[in-house]
Amino acid sequence: MENIKSDLLLPLGVSIIISLILGKIVIKILKKAHIGQSIREDGPKAHYSKAGTPTMGGIIFVFSTLITLAIFKGYSFENILIVLGMLGFGLVGFVDDFFKLVMKRSLGxxxxxxxxxxxxxxFALIFLASQVSIKPIGTFIIPFINIELNLGVFAYPILAFIMIGTVNATNITDGLDGLATSVTIPVFIALTIIAINFNSNISLFSIIFTGALIGFLVYNSNPASVFMGDTGSMAIGGALVMACIIFNMSLYLIILGGVYVMETMSVIIQVISYKTRNKKRVFLMSPIHHHFELKGYKEQKIVTSFTILSTILSVITLLLFL
Known part of the structure; x- marks a missing residue:
């Protein structure tokens, strides 16, 4: 326990501080560059007042993570892979944000x-992960029954589907002040505990990323001073799914990332219902967090409820996987 305190609590604290400092700097830069959020016209009317709030703020916790990892010499091969997942998908989000917000191209x-x-x-990341995963990359551990299934090369398209699905699911979840950030913190705390159990250096990345998110949440919580944008939401998904693939626990994302799954399924259900039931909707609006908004629940209550659910699912994952 003493080793855990000295090895992980200090990086956690340093990461929070760096994130808080970078937040002040980056928000000023974003404001000066007039990089503000545009609000969808068909969205909840309560969101109209958020128009112009600085976005692309995901660079705050991304750079905080990179800096803190460097300070604590945490660039093991495993952590480099997770960083590549964070940066690779974060870059896709950044380019999309850049075209929409800086180049003023409406579609990005x-x-x-x-x-x-x-x-x-x-596919590039899956190939690299195959070099360090705990078991062969084609091995899937099935939740609840704990049976191992090895699909060999057929695992590659499945893992690619899981990876892309996770990244887009975290992106969908980013819709309320502090929602994606708050939901993700218990997820990475769980990953930290899992990594400690495997004596993996991924525990250092996970706790640093958690700290960076906590620092970012100070600015991102309601009323938000900055949004993470696609830059941040896709970076979260990339880091999360890479860690799970390395631990051969990609199927556990259904539980660990249950809130992201719920958000994504609400969109899929809404689209199917609209197209097959003569434009009838299941939800007042999707993703489901907007449904609860339109039902009259305050943002803070929705975010708190979803965070509690994410915490419960993270604990269930720990009990099942460890």
Whole structure:
């Protein structure tokens, strides 16, 4: 326990401080550059007042993580892979944000362009992860029954699907002040505990990333001074899925990332219902956090409830996986 305190609590604290300092600097730069959030016209009316709030703030916790990792010499091969996942998918989000917010192109990257970039990044990262995963990369551990299934080379497209799905799910979850940030913190605390159990240096990355998110949350919580943008939400998804693939626990993302899954499924259900049931909707608006907004729940209550759910799911994952 003493080793854990000295090895992980200090990086956690340093990461929080660096994130807080960078937050002050980056928000000023974003304001000066007039890089502000545009609000969808069909979104909740309560969001109209958020128009112009600085976005692309994900660079705050991304750079905080990179700096703190360097300070504590945490660039092991495992952590480099997770960093590549964070930066690779974060870059796709950054380019999309840049085109929309800086170049003033309303669409940013097209959906096809995003998918193509994500597929290329996914297969490259999966190949690299195959060099360090705890078991062969084609091994899937099935939750609850704890049976191992080895699919060999057929695992690659499945893992690519999981990777792309996770990144886009975390992106969908970023819709309320502090929501994606708050939901993700218990997820990476769980990953820290899992990494400690495997005596993996990923514990250092996970605790540093947690600290960076905590520092960012100071500025991102309601009322938000900055949004993470696609830059941040996709970076979260990239880091999360890479860590899970290395631990051969990608199927556990259904539980660990249950809030992201719920958000994504609400969108899928809404689209299917609209197209097959004569434009009838299941939810007042999707993703589901907007449904609860339109039902009259305050943002803070929704974020708190989703964070509690994420914490419960993270604890369940720990009990099942360890």
């Amino acid at each position: 990257l097209t959906e096809m362009q995003k998918i193509i970039f994500q597929i290329i990044i996914s």
